[in-house]
Amino acid sequence: MRIAELSQTTGVPVPTIKYYVREGLLPPGELTSPNQAQYGQAHVRRLKLVRSLIEVGGVSVAAVRDAMRSIDEPGTDLHTKLGATHYLLGPAAPLSVGAEDLEQAQGEVETLLADLGWESVRKNPAVAVLVQALATLHWLGQDGYAERLASYADAARDAARTDFDVLGTSDLADADAVIESAVVGTVLGDVLLAALRRLAQEQMSAAAFRPSGPASAHPE
């Protein structure tokens, strides 16, 4: 395919694709004439990966370049390839998704709240955050995560139960102390859970994708 079709398939604008090629994030297309190049499915996949790292993961262009070099190293196993990017990930950046994706996500959240009997929390600003994250997953073609929303809700509820166990140990007549504990637990709990989830992911990646042999962490 030509660069215009590559752009259409991936949603990445043509000037951005050219920039990625110049910066070494994407291999150049095969020249079919002095000013025309052809791109294949490998370019589509690599471009989607690069876009996800930069736009969703908040990774710098230089770090993506280094990661792509590690991934393309011959003989690298999947665990090591995963690790080349996993340690780089920053916080999520908001992407502007389409109305259709938003609508689908809204429906999914409605269904979830109804299934869980959580209808009274509709005014919580976290509902809009949840809808936006789900819509972004759909927009990126990662529907598998949205399909497992109920499993994530289970994990989140288990964490919230632990939060509530801690609150229960404070003097409930002292509202300031309860609220202080809830504020700190909610905000720092996000950090705890995000860090622990990354450790669990690496552990599972090592078990599933690393050839047996001497133990080694992701990037050496």
Next chain:
Amino acid sequence: MRIAELSQTTGVPVPTIKYYVREGLLPPGELTSPNQAQYGQAHVRRLKLVRSLIEVGGVSVAAVRDAMRSIDEPGTDLHTKLGATHYLLGPAAPLSVGAEDLEQAQGEVETLLADLGWESVRKNPAVAVLVQALATLHWLGQDGYAERLASYADAARDAARTDFDVLGTSDLADADAVIESAVVGTVLGDVLLAALRRLAQEQMSAAAFRPSGPASAHPE
């Protein structure tokens, strides 16, 4: 106690305490002479709450002032008091904690990794993030969360298992696709889990702390 002792007890500098009083976040002390005020335990609790909201929760001074007004409204139940702050919470800001808290947190993380058999993930930058978050909890006197680290690890592992289920549906021979899915799932999964946890927390707060009557969300 005098303002100097209030400062020592809470770790909040005297000029900051004076600023909070001027801004209406903290009630003034009782004047015992024209330029000396006395503070009590209620000030200690309120000051710790205000500090947690501003420094840990990233909440603005104006928003804290509004929240304190709702909390002090006579006849408010604990669920509504919690809600007055819960919807305001931003991301965690790093606090500079003491060496002792860091050491304690390091020991706890070491124990956790050993208990879970996760020793091979020690190079993951999430380990340092985890240590910092735990140390901050200790520094804030919220040891209850750190004591339940294993429960949070269980919840995080359940979430990571779901992440891995999704990865397993992609073509494992296509490393770019696997990594793209992992990047997107890791980063947006943080957002999903944080949002779902807040919804679960509100649901539990309503069940535990709201007097029975017509259903109402946190802030009306």
